[in-house]
Amino acid sequence: MFVINLFAALALLAAPGAAPDAVIGQWSNAKGTVEVRTHRCGANLCGRVVRASPKQEAAARKAGTASLVGTELLKNYRQERDGTWTGRVFIPKIGRDVPSQIKQTSNDTLTISGCMLGGLLCKTQVWHRVP
Numbered sequence: 001m002f003v004i005n006l007f008a009a010l011a012l013l014a015a016p017g018a019a020p021d022a023v024i025g026q027w028s029n030a031k032g033t034v035e036v037r038t039h040r041c042g043a044n045l046c047g048r049v050v051r052a053s054p055k056q057e058a059a060a061r062k063a064g065t066a067s068l069v070g071t072e073l074l075k076n077y078r079q080e081r082d083g084t085w086t087g088r089v090f091i092p093k094i095g096r097d098v099p100s101q102i103k104q105t106s107n108d109t110l111t112i113s114g115c116m117l118g119g120l121l122c123k124t125q126v127w128h129r130v131p
Contacts, residue, residue, distance in 0.1 A: 023085065023104055026050065026130040035130055036073050045085055045102070047074030060092035068092055074112075077102055089114045
């Protein structure tokens with residue numbers, strides 16, 4: 001009985017998103033044009049841009065963000081349940097924070113969704129862990 005419970009506990013620890021700090025790391029958007037390093041901000045999760053392509057930097061500047069690198073993109077995400085976080089994402093192209101959710105779908109994949117206009121306009125991106 002103890003052995004079965006031990007294996008069950010180990011399986012839970014290995015499950016995607018089971019460990020709160022599994023989302024800590026460096027993540028790249030699908031096109032590889034932006035990289036964000038996630039970190040703890042108190043009890044919450046935040047993420048700062050550490051690399052951006054020249055095209056992404058130019059688009060952010062056009063919208064009023066002086067430098068995309070160094071910008072806090074992911075703000076004050078609270079863990080709701082294993083692998084799911086809610087907070088706000090900064091969208092550089094419009095210069096606004098919007099309500100957002102992060103779901104860790106595997107150890108190396110995050111799905112980040114953000115919505116505007118009360119959920120009428122939403123976008124989802126898949127981000128991958130940078131080795």
